[in-house]
Amino acid sequence: MIQQIAFNPTRRRSLAWLAALAATVPFWTASAAAPRRIAVTARRFVFTPDRIALRKNESVILELTALDVVMGFSVPDLGIRADLPPGMKVEVPIQAASAGSHLFLCDIFCGSGHESMNGQIVVS
Numbered sequence: 001m002i003q004q005i006a007f008n009p010t011r012r013r014s015l016a017w018l019a020a021l022a023a024t025v026p027f028w029t030a031s032a033a034a035p036r037r038i039a040v041t042a043r044r045f046v047f048t049p050d051r052i053a054l055r056k057n058e059s060v061i062l063e064l065t066a067l068d069v070v071m072g073f074s075v076p077d078l079g080i081r082a083d084l085p086p087g088m089k090v091e092v093p094i095q096a097a098s099a100g101s102h103l104f105l106c107d108i109f110c111g112s113g114h115e116s117m118n119g120q121i122v123v124s
């Protein structure tokens with residue numbers, strides 16, 4: 001017995017629609033991806049790490065914790081700053097639109113040595 005499959009334009013349209021929908025799935029998952037989290041500690045007179053590498057347009061959350069006294073965290077190029085009360089995790093979202101190197105620093109005087117308390121965010 002030979003079964004004949006008739007051309008069904010409605011079915012063909014629904015398959016095309018499904019294929020188009022499936023093609024968008026990677027974009028959904030990319031945009032819904034959770035931001036990468038990077039833990040950063042601050043203590044007199046150093047940030048650890050003092051070099052943070054990001055990809056351009058990558059969505060990142062810095063989890064900043066001061067270990068001893070009140071510190072400030074500032075990235076002037078990116079318009080970012082936060083107070084860091086000791087022992088409290090402070091989340092700072094960051095996303096750099098262009099490649100380059102951006103200085104970050106402590107902007108609250110925390111003792112002799114404060115002036116050299118800085119690091120680099122390197123975006124590639």
Ligand SMILES: [Cu+2]
Binds near residue numbers: 071072108111114115
């Ligand atoms: Cu300081």
